[in-house]
Structure formats: C-alpha cells, structure tokens
Amino acid sequence: xxxxxxxxxxxxxxxxxxxxxxxxxxxxxxxxxxxxxxxxxxxxxxxxxxxxxxxxxxxxxxxxxxxxxxxxxxxxxxxxxxxxxxxxxxxxxxxxxxxxxxxxxxxxxxxxxxxxxxxxxxxxxxxxxxxxxxxxxxxxxxxxxxxxxxxxxxxxxxxxxxxxxxxxxxxxxxxxxxxxxxxxxxxxxxxxxxxxxxxxxxxxxxxxxxxxxxxxxxxxxxxxxxxxxxxxxxxxxxxxxxxxxxxxxxxxxxxxxxxxxxxxxxxxxxxxxxxxxxxxxxxxxxxxxxxxxxxxxxxxxxxxxxxxxxxxxxxxxxxxxxxxxxxxxxxxxxxxxxxxxxxxxxxxxxxxxxxxxxxxxxxxxxxxxxxxxxxxxxxxxxxxxxxxxxxxxxxxxxxxxxxxxxxxxxxxxxxxxxxxxxxxxxxxxxxxxxxxxxxxxxxxxxxxxx
Amino acid sequence: xxxxxxxxxxxxxxxxxxxxxxxxxxxxxxxxxxxxxxxxxxxxxxxxxxxxxxxxxxxxxxxxxxxxxxxxxxxxxxxxxxxxxxxxxxxxxxxxxxxxxxxxxxxxxxxxxxxxxxxxxxxxxxxxxxxxxxxxxxxxxxxxxxxxxxxxxxxxxxxxxxxxxxxxxxxxxxxxxxxxxxxxxxxxxxxxxxxxxxxxxxxxxxxxxxxxxxxxxxxxx
Numbered sequence: 001x002x003x004x005x006x007x008x009x010x011x012x013x014x015x016x017x018x019x020x021x022x023x024x025x026x027x028x029x030x031x032x033x034x035x036x037x038x039x040x041x042x043x044x045x046x047x048x049x050x051x052x053x054x055x056x057x058x059x060x061x062x063x064x065x066x067x068x069x070x071x072x073x074x075x076x077x078x079x080x081x082x083x084x085x086x087x088x089x090x091x092x093x094x095x096x097x098x099x100x101x102x103x104x105x106x107x108x109x110x111x112x113x114x115x116x117x118x119x120x121x122x123x124x125x126x127x128x129x130x131x132x133x134x135x136x137x138x139x140x141x142x143x144x145x146x147x148x149x150x151x152x153x154x155x156x157x158x159x160x161x162x163x164x165x166x167x168x169x170x171x172x173x174x175x176x177x178x179x180x181x182x183x184x185x186x187x188x189x190x191x192x193x194x195x196x197x198x199x200x201x202x203x204x205x206x207x208x209x210x211x212x213x214x215x216x217x218x219x220x221x222x223x224x225x226x227x228x229x230x231x232x233x234x235x236x237x238x239x240x241x242x243x244x245x246x247x248x249x250x251x252x253x254x255x256x257x258x259x260x261x262x263x264x265x266x267x268x269x270x271x272x273x274x275x276x277x278x279x280x281x282x283x284x285x286x287x288x289x290x291x292x293x294x295x296x297x298x299x300x301x302x303x304x305x306x307x308x309x310x311x312x313x314x315x316x317x318x319x320x321x322x323x324x325x326x327x328x329x330x331x332x333x334x335x336x337x338x339x340x341x342x343x344x345x346x347x348x349x350x351x352x353x354x355x356x357x358x359x360x361x362x363x364x365x366x367x368x369x370x371x372x373x374x375x376x377x378x379x380x381x382x383x384x385x386x387x388x389x390x391x392x393x394x395x396x397x398x399x400x401x402x403x404x405x406x407x408x409x410x411x412x413x414x415x416x417x418x419x420x421x422x423x424x425x426x427x428x429x430x431x432x433x434x435x436x437x438x439x440x441x442x443x444x445x446x447x448x449x450x
Numbered sequence: 451x452x453x454x455x456x457x458x459x460x461x462x463x464x465x466x467x468x469x470x471x472x473x474x475x476x477x478x479x480x481x482x483x484x485x486x487x488x489x490x491x492x493x494x495x496x497x498x499x500x501x502x503x504x505x506x507x508x509x510x511x512x513x514x515x516x517x518x519x520x521x522x523x524x525x526x527x528x529x530x531x532x533x534x535x536x537x538x539x540x541x542x543x544x545x546x547x548x549x550x551x552x553x554x555x556x557x558x559x560x561x562x563x564x565x566x567x568x569x570x571x572x573x574x575x576x577x578x579x580x581x582x583x584x585x586x587x588x589x590x591x592x593x594x595x596x597x598x599x600x601x602x603x604x605x606x607x608x609x610x611x612x613x614x615x616x617x618x619x620x621x622x623x624x625x626x627x628x629x630x631x632x633x634x635x636x637x638x639x640x641x642x643x644x645x646x647x648x649x650x651x652x653x654x655x656x657x658x659x660x661x662x663x664x665x666x667x668x669x670x671x
Binding site: 239242243244245246247248249250251253254257279282286305308309312313316317320325326327328329330331341366 | 668
C-alpha cells in the first residue's frame with residue numbers, strides 16, 4: 001500500500017490514471033443511480049397509463065361486467081392480470097383469495113390512483129366513475145409492477161456496466177500513449193555511450209516537456225564543451241612538451257657523439273632511455289587524446305593485411321631485439337569498414353603490447369577471420385596472459401600489471417579501447433592457451449566492407 | 451653545403467645547429483619567417499630546414515613565400531604538428547619532406563642527405579641499407595663478410611626490389627611482379643629459390659622472412 005502511495009505521489013502517469021478512473025467511477029455511479037430510479041418511475045407511469053387506458057376503454061365501449069367462473073385462459077397469468085370490477089361489487093367478494101373476482105375493495109375509495117392491500121396482496125388501483133354513473137375499479141397486483149419496474153431499471157444500468165470498464169481501459173491506454181515519448185526519450189538517453197553528447201531531438205516531444213529537454217540540451221552542450229576543453233588541454237600539453245623533448249633528445253645525441261670515458265658513456269645510456277620513454281609517453285598521450293576526441297573521421301574500406309604489414313614493418317626491430325617470432329597466421333585478406341589511421345593505431349598498440357609482455361624467445365601471431373557480417377582481428381601472444389579479475393582494469397589509463405618490469409606507457413590498451421568504442425567495435429580478452437590459462441589473445445570485432 | 455635553419459625554439463635550434471656543424475654543414479639559424487625570407491633573398495642555400503610554428507609569420511606562409519618567388523631550394527619541414535592536414539599542406543605547398551618532432555638527429559641527417567640526393571638529380575648507382583649494398587651497374591652485392599658478389603639477373607632484381615625501400619615488407623606476388631616481366635610464365639617457388647640463393651651468397655641474416663607476410667631487408671641507418 002505504501003508502495004502504491006509512493007507511486008501515486010511520484011508518478012504523474014499513475015496519478016492521472018487513478019484520478020481519471022475515480023472521476024469516471026463517480027460520474028458513472030451518479031448517472032447509474034439517476035438512470036435506475038428514473039427507469040423505475042417511468043415504468044410505473046407507463047403501467048398507470050395502461051390502467052387508465054383500460055378504464056377509458058371500458059367507459060367508451062359501454063361495457064358491462066359479469067363475473068363468470070372460467071377455466072384457465074391461454075396466455076393468462078394470474079400474477080400480472082388486470083382486474084376490472086364495479087366498486088359496488090366489492091361487497092359480493094366470495095373469499096379472502098385474490099384468484100376470483102370480484103375482490104373486496106373498500107367501497108369508500110375516491111376516484112384516482114391508490115395503492116392498497118386487498119386479500120393479502122398489494123394492488124395498484126384506479127377508481128373511475130363512468131358515464132352510467134357507476135364506479136369501476138381497474139387494478140393490478142403491485143408486486144408484478146414492481147418486479148417489471150426493477151427489471152427495466154436494471155436493464156437501463158447495463159450500458160454503464162459495459163462502458164465503465166471499457167472507458168477505464170481506454171483512459172489507461174491513452175495515458176500510457178501520451179507518456180510514451182518520455183519513456184522513449186529516457187531510453188534513448190540511457191543507451192547513449194559517454195561520448196555521445198549531441199543534443200536530444202526535441203521536435204516530436206509534447207510542448208510540456210520541451211523546455212525541460214531544451215535545458216538538458218544546454219547542459220549537454222556545456223558538458224561537451226568542457227570535455228572538449230579537457231581533451232584539448234591534454235593534447236596541447238603533450239604537444240607543447242614535444243619541443244623541449246626534441247631539444248633534450250638532440251642534445252643527448254650530440255653528447256653521445258663526443259669522446260668520453262666509458263663510465264660517462266654508461267651513465268648516458270639510462271638518460272637516453274629515459275628521454276626515449278618520455279617521448280613515447282607523450283606520443284601515446286597525444287594518440288589517446290586524438291582517439292577520444294569527437295572529431296569526425298573519414299570512413300572507408302581498409303585492408304587488414306595492409307594494416308598488419310605496416311605494423312609489422314614498424315615493430316619488427318623491437319620483435320627482433322626480443323627474439324620474438326612474429327607473423328601473420330591467416331592467408332586470406334579481408335576488407336573492413338573504418339578509418340585507416342585509427343585502425344593502424346589500434347593494431348599497432350595491440351602488437352606492441354604483445355611483443356613487450358611476451359618473454360624473450362616467445363611468439364606473437366596476428367590473424368583475421370570472417371564471421372558473417374563481422375570480421376574478427378586477433379592478436380595472440382605466448383606471454384603470461386591477463387587474469388579474469390584484471391581484464392576489466394587493463395583498459396584504464398596508466399594501469400600496469402603487477403610484476404611486469406616493462407617500460408610501457410600504460411596507455412596502449414586505453415587507446416585501443418577509445419578507438420574501439422568510437423568505431424563501435426567489440427573487444428574481448430581471453431587466453432590464447434585456454435587449457436594452461438596463459439598467453440593473451442585480444443579479439444576485435446569489426447564491420448566487414450562490401 | 452650551406453643550410454638555413456628556421457626555428458624559434460632556442461633549445462632545439464641550438465641542438466640542431468650544433469649537430470649540423472658536427473656533420474660539417476655550414477648553418478645559418480634564424481628565428482622568424484620574415485628574417486628567413488630576407489636571408490633567402492640575399493644568400494644562396496643548399497637546403498632549408500623549416501619549423502611550422504613560427505612567431506609573426508607561420509611556417510606554411512614562409513613556404514608559400516619561398517615557392518612563390520620560384521626559389522627551388524630543397525626544403526624540409528620539421529614540426530610538432532602531426533595532423534594529416536598540416537602534413538598534406540606542407541608537401542603540397544612544395545616541401546620536399548616532412549619530419550615530425552621529436553626526431554633523432556641521425557634521422558634528420560639521413561633525410562637531409564636523401565633530399566639533397568633527390569634534388570641534386572645525381573642518379574645514385576648504389577642502394578644501401580647499412581648491411582648490404584648493391585651496385586646497380588655491375589649488379590654486384592657487398593656485405594661486410596662477402597664483398598663484391600656477382601648476382602644473376604633475377605637475384606639482382608629481387609634484391610633491388612627489397613633495397614629500394616629497406617624495412618618494407620614485400621609479399622610473394624609483389625616480388626614476382628618485380629622479377630618477371632609482363633607475360634612471363636611465373637615458376638612456382640621461384641621467389642623461395644632466389645632468396646635461398648641470395649642467402650647462401652650473402653649470409654642468412656640479410657633477407658628476413660616475416661611469417662605470413664613476405665620478405666624484407668632491415669632498415670638500420
């Protein structure tokens with residue numbers, strides 16, 4: 001009950017449905033009440049009219065009455081029959097039974113309608129003085145009349161009984177339909193991903209909620225602006241860092257060309273490596289900022305083998321240094337839909353990761369296969385793999401697996417995720433050797449080009 | 451050789467100028483575009499190194515200014531701007547190469563040599579990747595251990611294809627296209643056979659196989 005009360009307070013839709021239903025119920029009850037009683041009255045009036053018509057007929061036709069003892073007449077019903085007799089004959093009434101005429105009406109009855117009890121039954125009685133000066137009684141049992149009247153009264157209620165539930169259904173359906181745009185709207189907003197900050201279409205919405213949507217749109221615009229500012233800040237910062245990094249690495253390079261002691265050379269090495277690492281971090285930061293930016297990119301049909309080849313050309317020296325056997329497993333090339341640069345960065349980061357986290361002498365395989373409308377890109381390595389608990393964390397920027405001494409930027413998989421999200425590609429991490437729970441296998445689902 | 455360096459960042463300018471001097475290039479260093487144009491009016495340079503993010507006059511405008519005066523001086527852009535748009539505008543505007551910061555000095559020097567070679571029009575008669583060099587006239591290949599090895603025509607064609615762009619992976623069909631003329635019957639396993647022969651003559655490490663992709667020679671310096 002409390003839950004219902006809460007819903008009644010919170011939901012305009014429920015409140016509207018309940019209020020409308022109650023209003024319909026009250027109106028229907030009142031209308032039914034009046035219809036019921038006016039139907040009873042009307043029936044009574046019609047029945048009185050019948051008695052009156054009988055009396056007038058008797059008068060006009062100058063009928064005379066006698067009371068023979070007759071057998072049952074076909075179609076006659078003792079309960080509902082109309083009785084006509086001279087009022088004066090009431091004294092000749094044979095018994096206390098109402099089955100035989102004349103009946104013992106009180107002789108002092110005035111002209112006009114009255115209801116009275118005769119011989120243990122209620123009768124509606126019309127007394128009339130006819131042209132001959134005699135007074136006649138036209139009577140009918142009141143119970144039958146009452147029964148008839150109620151029957152017709154109930155019949156007059158029937159439309160209400162049928163219409164009331166129909167109206168309730170119509171109202172609740174109507175209310176639900178009226179609120180559907182709101183439900184659809186919230187669903188649309190709910191299903192957006194975090195990058196989709198474009199304004200909500202307000203054209204097909206009722207005027208009542210439009211101001212609300214306009215306000216949300218303004219908020220969305222502001223959020224998009226501030227996110228864009230943030231992204232641009234990262235991009236600009238990384239960009240600005242490039243110049244000093246360049247100067248630094250050039251100076252270090254010049255330094256190493258100078259003749260110096262072996263000890264000095266030894267100390268220069270970590271310095272150069274540090275500079276190289278910072279340079280890579282800046283590059284990756286820029287790549288992440290670019291991947292997350294909302295700028296539109298041209299889409300086209302891209303050859304997966306072409307991407308693999310370019311990535312291998314880039315990363316082969318790294319793989320050779322670590323004595324890693326790297327290659328492509330699939331012979332068939334496939335075309336996918338996407339932006340070439342995006343795809344290149346995505347694959348390069350995956351392969352770079354695979355090479356770095358695979359022990360010296362390991363193996364990295366690239367593959368591509370078709371699955372209906374999709375194309376699955378796979379990068380498998382013979383490294384330690386990523387445990388199920390860790391799989392959700394590795395896409396966070398700057399996350400690094402424990403126990404790895406690799407000097408990656410920690411941004412590789414974050415970049416992969418950002419690009420995959422924007423391309424609408426699905427990512428899956430699994431083990432390349434399921435039985436021994438080792439080796440990372442990253443699968444990317446892409447759309448096949450026609 | 452006289453080089454004009456246009457770079458507003460004094461740390462980078464200092465480092466590049468120093469390195470160029472070490473490599474025996476005479477270098478004039480200016481820090482903005484207007485002075486660069488003025489310097490090009492009065493002096494003759496063999497090469498211009500141009501940064502794009504310059505104060506006063508943007509690097510791309512400087513490039514327009516140089517090419518607008520029909521000055522064909524070899525020009526190399528060095529910049530932190532990595533958008534494809536900037537790169538295309540630079541190359542379309544008449545730059546001979548485009549180098550992205552941060553870069554290694556060795557790379558800059560190699561690019562300078564390449565640009566000078568291209569613009570100088572000297573038909574270089576040798577291809578070299580640091581491990582193996584190929585004489586295009588005598589069709590002899592040389593490595594550190596095996597100097598002046600005579601190659602057959604097809605071996606030469608294959609090694610030449612790989613050495614034109616060291617570090618590039620060429621697939622079997624691409625190599626076949628380069629070995630055989632149009633209409634020639636392609637023999638199966640010909641590529642493997644030639645590579646086997648080349649490796650025997652020059653050493654196993656010279657030509658690298660990339661599983662599932664093709665073959666390449668390495669790009670070290």
